[in-house]
Amino acid sequence: MAKTHLSLILIKEGVDIEKVLIEGLNSIQLESGYRLYYKLMPTRKPKWIESFFNDNINIGETFHSKSVSAIILFEKDIDGEHRIFAIPFGFGRNLIRSGLIEERFGLLTALSAIDKDKMRSIDMSSLESVLLNSRMQTSTLSGIDNFDVDVNKDLLKSVTGRVEDGELDSTISGRDSLSFSSSATYKTIGREIETYYRKYKSGNYKQYFEWIDKILVIRDKTFIEVLNSLVVSNINSNLLDKMTIAIPDIVDWAKVDHFKFGREDFLEDVDIQLLYDELVNNEGKEVSLEILKSRKIHAYNSEGVKLMSWSVYKCLYVEASYKDKQYFLNEGQWYCIENDFVNEVNSFYEEMPLYSVPLPDYDVPLEDAYNKKLVDSDKEKYFLLDKKLIHISRSSFEVCDVLTSDKKLLHVKNAKGSALLSHLFNQGLVSAECLKDVELRKQINNKLSDACKLDESSNFRAEDYEVVYVIAKPNSTKRPSIPFFSKVSLKNVVSRLFLMGYKCSICGVPFTYVDPQKEEKKQAKKTKNIKNYPWK
Incomplete structure (x- = not known):
């Protein structure tokens, strides 16, 4: 029987099935009580017709296409747990409400199911000064040792490999969703869903891949909003001890003469207290996330030419505790760090x-x-x-x-x-x-x-x-x-x-250097802003 390439998504616990999908979808009633939800997009002309051929092709709507987003939901009771799963088609993933997808379900399932010596490719990010993304593939099925992974700094994002354990026989890939090929239909896929979920719950990945839990990239937009609200609240309350301003790029400091931020035109450096004074004290209003993302810190050379600019948010480095877990904002990206790893790194440094x-x-x-x-x-x-x-x-x-x-x-x-x-x-x-x-x-x-x-x-x-x-x-x-x-x-x-x-x-x-010319410019600016009233 022909196989279908499927993606399996796990919905977070505690979500009512009626609240999983966005509103306004069409649906088709299927057998056995299932329903296929879908959304049809308008017919569209490919961009290359206009950009490459300048619309000089008289073909009517020959190349016009219509995309379809569809999804089917499955409610399952597995070993005493009630869970909801989704299998999307086309762009069906976008039909799920924001923040409801269980992150890393596919990754943990794949790592728990794949034979440790039958991996085909991995996607990872290397945590250096910036997040460097890469994909490594092997010509034959191999173990993780052949992928040159540094367990102390590499974030494993997805994995592809072969699973052959009697219950399953497929090449699978996992990130948030789990991708696999199956000869089952919507009426018979339930058994495979249960098998993959049990792999997910087994925690078998910890035998060889426990290190992947050290550092997690936060991608849940709803939770990121929660963390960002903590940052905004602490800035407005002048609770700045766990925050710093750090320029996110490698800069040729021989060319940078000064910074500009807000009303300050000649800054040697930008620190978190200056940010608070400028945004809260001077402007007399509360900081918002929109302000942090829209206000810029500018770097200039000695000729007054702007070299680079960054949003305040991109320059923020924040350490935050939330519900007994440690979170870090670095260069605009939130991370959750395992407490033991935080202690290990800090102890090493001390x-x-x-x-x-x-x-x-x-x-x-x-x-x-x-x-x-x-x-x-x-x-x-x-x-x-x-x-x-x-x-x-x-x-x-x-x-x-x-x-x-x-x-x-x-x-x-x-x-x-x-x-x-x-x-x-x-x-x-x-x-x-x-x-x-x-x-x-x-x-x-x-x-x-x-x-x-x-x-x-x-x-x-x-x-x-x-x-x-x-x-x-x-x-x-x-x-x-x-x-x-x-x-x-x-x-x-x-x-x-x-x-x-x-x-x-x-x-x-x-660092104690003070540029006398910049100091002179600062004083000149202050003097210029003082009004010379007759009685002064």
Whole structure:
């Protein structure tokens, strides 16, 4: 019998079947009490008729098409649980009311059903400075080890593989919905629905894939509204201790002269208290989500040319607790983090060694100036390697910004966002990996003075070197405060450095630089706004 490719959706618990679908749908009564709901869309002309042929084809409605959205619902009592399932056709998924689809039903079912060595492809997001989406496929059925997944930073979004267990015999794919092929009809599909639901409830995925529960992307629009309302409420109440402003992109800070936000034209940086003062205190009105998403933070160069802009919402970093769970807003995306994982990451960061040598404040405008200042403070101890690139094939890397006489590799950054921090951490990792190559060490030594040359023998000892991450922030302590996802990135990098044998440490230095020209502009603007009344 011919098979039909189907998608199975699980509706959230506690929803009445009469409330599952949107209003205004047509329906057809089927046998056995089932009903097919549908919505017909108007006939439409393909866009390419106009864009590519300029409407110069005299074919009437030959290529006009009509899309159909249809869906059928199933109520099932399975092992004492009453659940509702939906099988959509065409664009039928859009007929379900917002927020009612059980997220990850398909993913957890597939992972619990698929043989661990019979996976075909996975879609995942890599949690670095930004969410990087990718799909990996194998030419033959394989285990998860062949997909190069990093369980500490990769979010598994969907999986495809083969299930052959006596009850089921199909290639299945799972994300929110479960996709599979079946020879059943609407009258006989019930048995397969029950089998897949039992796979979902079994929790078998935890045997090999328990790590997928560490970090979850929140996509339920209704719940996102709840979390956003917490953010808005806390801003209006001046409860800002769990919020920061972080520029979401990797920016060339040598080109950024100042920021503009609201009435403030010459900002060195934008922080959460300034946002509150501008939106709440100065304007005298409550913040709304619409304001957070519409108001912009602008970056300008010294000529007054706007370089980049971001919405306030995109720049918000928020840590929030809700019903005993931890949630994080990062670059406009909400995540739920398993409590044990939060504690694990925070503990790792708090226990990470601090660099034992005091470093000067970051009281200069740019990173290269700070590195030079550090080297000039003790030229017998510090050696400048900033911007001395080592070329490998078509790429290049820096050994570090500053190398010390006792083999400390200092990587320095003025931390203005999580993207820049992740970039900093990975720079240290790439450098450390390259240092283990004897030919690269010889190339590096060509750029070093005799006082700081690296060992060119085959007996290179990584344990003799220490990778030091120097992070400059306003009011920073020795252990700088950084966003949670930056801690995740650091933990992943440092774990790999430890495996290679390197020692690692972190060092916070206060960013204290004040640009005299910008300060002069600020004062001039304030003076201009003061009215010269006769009695003053």
